[in-house]
Amino acid sequence: MFYYFDPTYTLVLIGAVICMIASANVKSTYKRFAQMRSMTGMTGAQVAERLLRNAGIHDVSVGHVAGELSDHYNPAKKVVNLSDSVYSSSSVAAIGVAAHECGHAIQHAKGYAPLKFRTWFVPVANFGSKLAWPLILIGLFINAESSQFMIDAGIVLFSFAVIFQLITLPVEFNASSRALVLLEQQGILSEQELPYTKKVLKAAAYTYVASAAAAILQLLRIIMLFGGRRRND
Numbered sequence: 001m002f003y004y005f006d007p008t009y010t011l012v013l014i015g016a017v018i019c020m021i022a023s024a025n026v027k028s029t030y031k032r033f034a035q036m037r038s039m040t041g042m043t044g045a046q047v048a049e050r051l052l053r054n055a056g057i058h059d060v061s062v063g064h065v066a067g068e069l070s071d072h073y074n075p076a077k078k079v080v081n082l083s084d085s086v087y088s089s090s091s092v093a094a095i096g097v098a099a100h101e102c103g104h105a106i107q108h109a110k111g112y113a114p115l116k117f118r119t120w121f122v123p124v125a126n127f128g129s130k131l132a133w134p135l136i137l138i139g140l141f142i143n144a145e146s147s148q149f150m151i152d153a154g155i156v157l158f159s160f161a162v163i164f165q166l167i168t169l170p171v172e173f174n175a176s177s178r179a180l181v182l183l184e185q186q187g188i189l190s191e192q193e194l195p196y197t198k199k200v201l202k203a204a205a206y207t208y209v210a211s212a213a214a215a216i217l218q219l220l221r222i223i224m225l226f227g228g229r230r231r232n233d
Helices: 011-031 043-055 093-109 113-141 147-185 194-226
Strands: 061-064 073-076 079-080
Touching: 011 093, 011 194, 043 061, 043 079, 043 093, 043 147, 073 093, 079 093, 079 147, 093 147, 093 194, 113 147, 113 194, 147 194
Parallel strands: 061 079
Antiparallel strands: 073 079
């Protein structure tokens, strides 16, 4: 028995491989520099507290969350959440991650425009993600003049998720840049240690680039499969 192979599925496979490589890279890079204790001996939690207070931010707390590299800043609750491998660790890797999340808190406090736009765009992206495929599938199975319109509407809605991935990139890059500057200015990391932390943050940034690339490839596949389908029938 022979099975039809959709050549456009190659785009999905490429996206998946890119994401796996990026994920493996950030984990191996973090693990490598998690063995390198910083000269100051400050933990990720202590660094976060110091950076926030020195930035004049007193309404953001530092919390502890379970998981590996599950660190994130919660703007709604104003909490910098640090994972198990970061909160109590004094490694140059942990300090970099903690500073990165503080970078997001500082963005929030200063009204950084890309972050504000990304926050506003979240419900739009979620709405598009939920309705995109149902609309495309309905358009494929109904025999009506409006079917292509529904398919095209689904493609547009899916593109919202892609746009969100692209909006995320400058937000993440800026948070890392802020982190490195602050760590150097406040003497938390030495001139010799900063390059190691930079490698960790760069590896983390690549995961966002990979996600954006995978989303673009997925959108391209959908357009190739369904865009103008009825007009070509």
